[in-house]
Amino acid sequence: MRRLHSVEALAAMRADLIAARGSPLPTVVIPAGTCGQASGANDLIRAAKRELLGDGRKVRLRVTGCHGFCQMEPSILIEPSRTFYPRVAARDVPRIIEAAAAGGVVEELLFVDPQSGARIRRQDDVPFFRKQVRTIIARNERVDPLRIEDCIEAGGYAAFAAALGGGDPRAVIDEVKASGLRGRGGAGFPTGRKWELFAQRPASRGKILVCNADEGDPGAYMDRSVLEGNPQSIIEGMLIGAFATGASEGVVYVRMEYPVAIKHLKTALRDARELGLLGAHILGTSFSFDISLVKGAGAFVCGEETALLWSIEGKMGEPRQRPPFPIEKGIEDRPTAINNVETWANIPVIIERGGREFATTGTRNNAGTKIFSLVGKVKYTGLVEVPMGTTIGEIVYEIGGGPSGKAPIKAVQTGGPSGGCIPRDAFDLPVDYDSLSRAGSIMGSGGMIVMDETTCMVDMAKFFLMFTQDESCGKCTFCRIGTKRMLEILERITDGKGEESDIQLLQDLAYQIKNNTICGLGQTAPNPVLTTLKYFGDEYIAHIRDKKCPAHSCSALVTYSIDPNACKGCAMCIKACPADAITGEKKKAHEINTAVCVKCGKCLETCKFNAVIKN
Amino acid sequence: MNVRTVTELVATYGATRGGLIAMLEEIQHDHGYLPEDVLRQLAAATSRSLVDIYGIATFYKAFTLAPRGRHVITVCLGTACHVRGAPRIVGEFERLLAIKAGDTTADGEFTLETVNCLGACALGPIVVADGRYFSNVSTTEVADILARTRAGVDAADPGKTERDIPMCVRCPRCEHSLLDPSRALDGHPSIRLDSAFDGVRGWVRLSSLYGSRSTDAEYGAPEGVAAEYFCPHCHARLTGPPRCAECDAPLLRISVRGGGVFLRCSRSGCNERFLDVRGPGAPAEPPRGLPAESART
Numbered sequence: 001m002r003r004l005h006s007v008e009a010l011a012a013m014r015a016d017l018i019a020a021r022g023s024p025l026p027t028v029v030i031p032a033g034t035c036g037q038a039s040g041a042n043d044l045i046r047a048a049k050r051e052l053l054g055d056g057r058k059v060r061l062r063v064t065g066c067h068g069f070c071q072m073e074p075s076i077l078i079e080p081s082r083t084f085y086p087r088v089a090a091r092d093v094p095r096i097i098e099a100a101a102a103g104g105v106v107e108e109l110l111f112v113d114p115q116s117g118a119r120i121r122r123q124d125d126v127p128f129f130r131k132q133v134r135t136i137i138a139r140n141e142r143v144d145p146l147r148i149e150d151c152i153e154a155g156g157y158a159a160f161a162a163a164l165g166g167g168d169p170r171a172v173i174d175e176v177k178a179s180g181l182r183g184r185g186g187a188g189f190p191t192g193r194k195w196e197l198f199a200q201r202p203a204s205r206g207k208i209l210v211c212n213a214d215e216g217d218p219g220a221y222m223d224r225s226v227l228e229g230n231p232q233s234i235i236e237g238m239l240i241g242a243f244a245t246g247a248s249e250g251v252v253y254v255r256m257e258y259p260v261a262i263k264h265l266k267t268a269l270r271d272a273r274e275l276g277l278l279g280a281h282i283l284g285t286s287f288s289f290d291i292s293l294v295k296g297a298g299a300f301v302c303g304e305e306t307a308l309l310w311s312i313e314g315k316m317g318e319p320r321q322r323p324p325f326p327i328e329k330g331i332e333d334r335p336t337a338i339n340n341v342e343t344w345a346n347i348p349v350i351i352e353r354g355g356r357e358f359a360t361t362g363t364r365n366n367a368g369t370k371i372f373s374l375v376g377k378v379k380y381t382g383l384v385e386v387p388m389g390t391t392i393g394e395i396v397y398e399i400g401g402g403p404s405g406k407a408p409i410k411a412v413q414t415g416g417p418s419g420g421c422i423p424r425d426a427f428d429l430p431v432d433y434d435s436l437s438r439a440g441s442i443m444g445s446g447g448m449i450v451m452d453e454t455t456c457m458v459d460m461a462k463f464f465l466m467f468t469q470d471e472s473c474g475k476c477t478f479c480r481i482g483t484k485r486m487l488e489i490l491e492r493i494t495d496g497k498g499e500e501s502d503i504q505l506l507q508d509l510a511y512q513i514k515n516n517t518i519c520g521l522g523q524t525a526p527n528p529v530l531t532t533l534k535y536f537g538d539e540y541i542a543h544i545r546d547k548k549c550p551a552h553s554c555s556a557l558v559t560y561s562i563d564p565n566a567c568k569g570c571a572m573c574i575k576a577c578p579a580d581a582i583t584g585e586k587k588k589a590h591e592i593n594t595a596v597c598v599k600c601g602k603c604l605e606t607c608k609f610n611a612v613i614k615n
Numbered sequence: 616m617n618v619r620t621v622t623e624l625v626a627t628y629g630a631t632r633g634g635l636i637a638m639l640e641e642i643q644h645d646h647g648y649l650p651e652d653v654l655r656q657l658a659a660a661t662s663r664s665l666v667d668i669y670g671i672a673t674f675y676k677a678f679t680l681a682p683r684g685r686h687v688i689t690v691c692l693g694t695a696c697h698v699r700g701a702p703r704i705v706g707e708f709e710r711l712l713a714i715k716a717g718d719t720t721a722d723g724e725f726t727l728e729t730v731n732c733l734g735a736c737a738l739g740p741i742v743v744a745d746g747r748y749f750s751n752v753s754t755t756e757v758a759d760i761l762a763r764t765r766a767g768v769d770a771a772d773p774g775k776t777e778r779d780i781p782m783c784v785r786c787p788r789c790e791h792s793l794l795d796p797s798r799a800l801d802g803h804p805s806i807r808l809d810s811a812f813d814g815v816r817g818w819v820r821l822s823s824l825y826g827s828r829s830t831d832a833e834y835g836a837p838e839g840v841a842a843e844y845f846c847p848h849c850h851a852r853l854t855g856p857p858r859c860a861e862c863d864a865p866l867l868r869i870s871v872r873g874g875g876v877f878l879r880c881s882r883s884g885c886n887e888r889f890l891d892v893r894g895p896g897a898p899a900e901p902p903r904g905l906p907a908e909s910a911r912t
Contacts, residue, residue: 027894038735045902046780048892049892050780053872059893060894071737071738090778203714219732224734270860297675297676297677314671315635316671316674351702375694416694463694579706601700
């Protein structure tokens with residue numbers, strides 16, 4: 001690969017790549033992020049390669065990161081017609097390719113609209129995609145993340161080249177300020193303001209930029225998707241940031257649970273370095289900057305910025321008091337500015353379009369788009385990118401298609417273990433930093449977990465407490481022991497042993513933990529309990545007073561039985577039962593011995609006639 | 616397995632930022648856990664107290680102080696997996712393996728672990744068995760996952776699965792066929808190359824079936840050693856950059872009829888390989904890293 005010695009050389013390389021590609025040919029695009037691979041995308045890739053090698057069809061293949069509609073993976077997108085094939089079987093790949101080569105379409109493999117029953121050809125017309133504004137995610141469709149040529153051909157690094165060529169770091173900071181971009185990691189601090197403060201710090205010992213890719217929030221995975229699908233956009237964002245603020249060094253801290261992201265980023269860094277986009281004298285200028293990759297070792301608290309710094313230094317990731325803030329005293333006491341993956345991915349967009357233009361998307365004080373991971377009990381799960389200010393209802397019903405099962409949706413949980421549950425009645429709430437925090441939750445990194453009537457809210461609160469209790473670093477007593485005590489109380493309640501005074505006790509403990517801990521993990525740990533108490537207090541009362549779980553979820557409070565009228569006596573449940581708790585003759589109604597039943601739920605899963613009932 | 620000594624690790628990472636975690640990761644990778652004697656050596660070699668090292672080793676979940684089983688099952692307990700019934704999946708694994716999460720079976724076959732989120736939330740509940748992801752898992756599938764893991768999650772008969780691709784390979788320089796019909800591997804003509812490592816020269820045969828790892832060699836390079844490969848006709852060196860993204864060894868690179876390039880890591884023991892096919896008009900450059908797809912052949 002040739003090294004680029006000037007800003008013009010980058011533009012020339014792009015022009016060459018476009019020219020070399022020549023005539024536009026149909027392209028088979030296969031998303032293969034971690035989610036795609038888990039669903040079988042690798043089999044589709046193999047089938048496509050076999051087909052392309054076999055008879056030299058006039059079709060191209062592009063393997064990319066995640067496109068967002070994870071539920072429908074493995075999927076295939078045909079360009080330029082944008083034909084979308086959901087849940088493709090490997091045996092159907094040859095006819096999809098044949099049709100693509102001929103400019104046609106395999107009608108029966110298209111997405112079926114569940115309401116009208118009509119087949120939809122174009123991806124952009126599928127309801128899941130129609131309402132989205134996919135500024136960041138759509139870029140994943142255009143590039144093979146392991147080929148820097150793809151990225152450059154698609155316009156990658158052009159924004160950085162423009163910033164560098166302009167020669168005015170202050171102008172770059174002004175653009176970012178004008179864009180109104182706020183930190184996508186959750187806290188929502190204005191990025192331009194952070195950069196401005198950071199740029200003023202002395203550079204005598206070197207300044208460091210960090211990309212926080214320790215996406216530990218359970219239920220959120222947009223950062224993984226961006227890192228896997230378009231790692232070059234992160235490098236470009238950091239280059240722009242370094243040029244603007246005078247940083248000489250960058251670190252990307254990726255959690256070890258993301259092996260594909262680590263691999264793709266490693267390759268992207270190496271390619272950028274070979275091309276002269278990282279290292280000394282970038283694009284032949286006096287600007288030098290390089291990025292190293294640090295793997296996390298599995299600790300949620302390391303997503304907290306002061307803990308992250310310790311971890312990068314190879315120490316235990318325990319948070320410390322702020323101030324001093326990292327931009328004053330960070331890695332090795334050097335000024336350090338930390339931004340999240342999605343924030344960095346937005347930077348090239350801002351430079352490309354201009355800060356003012358960027359700010360026209362979204363709402364006042366909440367500019368741009370945000371990626372949410374729409375998961376849980378919703379029909380269409382995946383990554384959803386919408387302008388800030390879109391309502392929860394629009395996301396859950398219009399994009400997500402409503403509930404996944406028969407039970408209606410009850411609530412949405414945002415912000416992970418630091419956030420809260422928002423009830424159905426409040427679904428007209430616009431999702432932006434300010435509205436969510438007014439509702440008692442937070443934006444967080446963008447996890448949006450949908451819960452239906454079968455999800456117990458006390459159990460949810462218990463789940464998050466279990467999480468924070470497990471992940472608490474132990475430095476602050478109230479976080480270490482307080483969360484444990486709260487968890488014990490919640491366990492008592494879900495076991496049917498709760499007392500009325502427990503609710504007050506939970507609230508008191510929550511207050512103490514919030515006020516006596518130094519980092520975000522502890523300060524927000526009680527939020528899931530507080531919001532569920534606020535909006536779903538009746539569920540707590542039902543557990544405590546009536547010893548009942550309204551969602552039939554808490555196993556200590558449910559019993560399984562068989563409806564003798566619905567049971568066909570097929571004996572499937574008898575076979576499935578691990579405890580030999582079910583008896584009955586063939587073709588006669590079976591019975592569950594509740595004294596022996598271990599409440600594993602296998603009979604319910606196995607029964608084809610809906611004869612097993614939870615009470 | 617190429618186990619690095621503490622001295623080697625300190626030489627590589629001792630001076631780097633965050634070096635201690637990196638060294639512990641390497642030890643965990645080589646041994647499967649952090650053996651006490653190695654940690655003692657590490658403490659001595661880095662002039663740290665054992666307590667400091669123990670503190671880090673127990674702070675981060677990546678590290679274990681006890682040996683793990685031959686197979687590792689990880690059940691995701693992230694929020695999305697939780698609301699879709701992941702706790703019941705853990706319960707079923709615990710029942711069938713007769714251990715609690717975090718433990719290893721007495722015969723050393725299985726370790727059962729839970730993780731707080733793997734980031735494949737749209738497909739929950741997620742189970743990862745020896746690196747292979749299973750999505751939308753129900754309790755009734757648990758026994759099957761265990762059986763498949765025991766048999767080897769990647770076990771498949773070469774040549775019998777649809778995934779394998781027969782390749783017609785040529786030398787990229789002299790364009791001579793590299794297939795040797797007189798000697799078959801997996802029922803297909805083998806790829807015959809000349810090889811050299813540490814001054815030892817000889818022939819090597821690779822399966823021409825993409826998806827198979829079968830090889831045969833006059834002198835097999837020892838585990839961890841990178842060999843050089845040459846065309847037996849024009850003697851062109853076939854190994855060189857780009858380098859393997861996993862282990863940084865040079866890659867073997869040969870042409871495949873129909874417009875493909877076959878890349879394979881030259882280091883014995885590294886399983887990285889990749890068949891690059893993009894269709895007409897694409898730049899001739901192969902990717903400089905091998906995608907994760909290649910790790911699972």
